[in-house]
Amino acid sequence: MVDSRAPSTSTPTPFRVLVVGGSYGGLSAALNLQDLCNGRRPRCGPAPAEGETEQSGTETEQSGVETPNIAIDITIVDERDGFYHLIGSPLAVADQAYAQKAWVLYKDIPALREPNVRVLHGSVQGLDPKRKVAAFAARGSGTQTTDLPYDYLVAAAGLRRVWPVVPQSLRKKQYLFETSDYTRAATTARHGAVIVGGGAVGIEMAAELKLVHPEVKVTLVHSRDKLLSAEPLPDEVKDRSLELLREAGVDVLLAHRLERTDDARDASGNACLSLRFANGHTLLADHVAMAVSKSVPSTAWLPRGALDDDGYVRVDATLTFPPETPNAAHHLAVGDMIRWSGIKRCGGAMHMGYYAAHNLHQRLLASSSSPTAETPKFLELAEVPPMIGLAVGKNAVSYWPGGGMTSGEDVMTVFFGDDLGFTICWNHLRLGGYKSVPEVPKA
Ligand SMILES: Cc1cc2nc3c(=O)[nH]c(=O)nc-3n(C[C@H](O)[C@H](O)[C@H](O)COP(=O)(O)OP(=O)(O)OC[C@H]3O[C@@H](n4cnc5c(N)ncnc54)[C@H](O)[C@@H]3O)c2cc1C
CATH class of the missing domain: 3.50.50.60 (FAD/NAD(P)-binding domain)
Known part of the structure; x- marks a missing residue:
């Protein structure tokens, strides 16, 4: 035609x-x-x-x-x-x-x-x-x-x-307010910040928060007895992710299904949140982020x-x-x-x-x-086939069937560089222009 x-x-x-x-x-x-x-x-x-x-x-x-x-x-x-x-x-x-x-x-x-x-x-x-x-x-x-x-x-x-999980703003200006509000809420949390959901996103949210703000108590809670439980990945990947997360200083509570979150007061009378889990455990926190929705x-x-x-x-x-x-x-x-x-x-x-x-x-x-x-x-x-590259603070875990599982800081460098993959993606798409070794915009 x-x-x-x-x-x-x-x-x-x-x-x-x-x-x-x-x-x-x-x-x-x-x-x-x-x-x-x-x-x-x-x-x-x-x-x-x-x-x-x-x-x-x-x-x-x-x-x-x-x-x-x-x-x-x-x-x-x-x-x-x-x-x-x-x-x-x-x-x-x-x-x-x-x-x-x-x-x-x-x-x-x-x-x-x-x-x-x-x-x-x-x-x-x-x-x-x-x-x-x-x-x-x-x-x-x-x-x-x-x-x-x-x-x-x-x-x-x-x-x-x-x-x-993802900022909802559609303009950059608004997005900067949205993300800074989150940062403020998570980092002024006297009783700590809790991330709910041990999938890839929850793991990365907990690990990055702890990496940037080591003074904040960060807890990741997950309803199942292994992280990444919904992913068709070998157990060694899930277990290694857990080890790295704990090494990064994140408290991890597995088999903790969140039942409810209530306004509460701590022993000194300060306002906070009380989290109640299906197994009867309770936890006080100031900031709760849900990383679970489909x-x-x-x-x-x-x-x-x-x-x-x-x-x-x-x-x-x-x-x-x-x-x-x-x-x-x-x-x-x-x-x-x-x-x-x-x-x-x-x-x-x-x-x-x-x-x-x-x-x-x-x-x-x-x-x-x-x-x-x-x-x-x-x-x-x-x-x-199922494959993944997961950033866990300073380290990363990677898995694909041909290469098996690897982890460490060198894996982080290969998969994410030093900016969670921004420069890698920018360069791969040559967003700086076709000819140049692309220039990455300054932050
Ligand atoms: C927190 C998080 C961490 C992740 N980490 C990794 C990782 O480490 N490695 C990895 O490989 N993947 C990761 N992923 C997955 C990865 O981000 C997605 O696979 C990828 O974004 C898919 O790209 P896409 O272009 O298909 O869609 P998207 O990136 O979702 O882009 C879709 C675009 O379409 C626009 N849009 C939607 N609807 C309309 C409409 N009706 N009209 C006009 N525009 C519209 C949106 O504004 C958006 O810009 C992660 C995802 C999340 C949420």
Whole structure:
């Protein structure tokens, strides 16, 4: 099929690509697509082989066929006004300097300063895949929506997570107030701070708080007799996480199911909270943070038929919507919001973003009468086994089936660097710009 936007004319009409969600998955899809459409090696693709440059050695060039540049306009929509390094949340709520660094306004991201890329602050509230139109509500416009027409859509809207697992503010300014309120409440807690829930998030929240504020008594309580009990990981990973957490100075209470929290007074008459557990144990605290609620996919804006019973998008291995969706081949989804195997991870979201960009680019080539049009070659996502990288204060634990479990400060350096992975993600996505060894913004 030849599209009227064929790029062989001198001023082709660009393909309109709409990306919903400007975090790991969405930015990866947008920026890798930008690379491919400009004849560059995709930034999250395989590293260049010896003798190849960034501008050469793409798959099509290796096959001897020149890849034409393709005109695209990319619109990224996000509810936040900047890229938020979600992984850093446990540290962002404990440390204001880090909170400042972990949220970068989209306007301050060099990689997005391209004439054909725009970022809209607001939310997509509905989709008509038949007409290829999204209903967009600009931030502050209430429920009023305008039509955003597109040729291709990449959905990357992640999961809805509650406070304090993730800050709820949609503007950086508000977010800094939100995180500093938490820091103040947790660190002035005379009777200590209690984190409820021994999953990955609860472990990291407890460990980061203790690391930044060693003077605060921090207790992690968990209803089961092992940490990470909901994760399909070997016991040695769960046991090692417990050891590291205790070494970091966090008190851990296992098999403690929280029944209720009441206002109380301590022996000196000071106001505090009394926590009562199902086993009869009680504990006084000033600050209680819940890290237990189930996150739900942010897919209310998508057609119900494209979702499974839990609300995840039913993509195939090429990350394309289910075939019964009108114009299915024009709709892809990546990241936490899709139904796929494996523990939800930001590395997975960025990898999927690259696959979506590659597959979308193949479709653009196919519809633009290029010499490669006959044979689109799609990348297919493999099944993902359970794997994890978990920061526990100064140490980290990692596990994947091929490598087994490792832990220690060196594992922390490899997986998270010295800023809970901010620089690693920033560089991987080359948010500082394609060419430079990316510059990381100062906190
Ligand atoms: C506290 C915490 C710690 C974590 N630690 C790790 C870790 O150490 N390692 C790891 O690999 N993973 C970790 N994860 C998981 C990781 O953060 C996710 O896998 C990753 O964020 C998924 O990326 P995503 O792009 O799919 O979605 P998200 O990062 O959730 O981004 C979705 C984006 O879409 C936007 N959005 C949502 N709905 C709409 C809409 N309707 N319209 C417009 N925009 C919308 C949101 O504002 C958001 O910016 C952690 C998660 C949490 C909560």
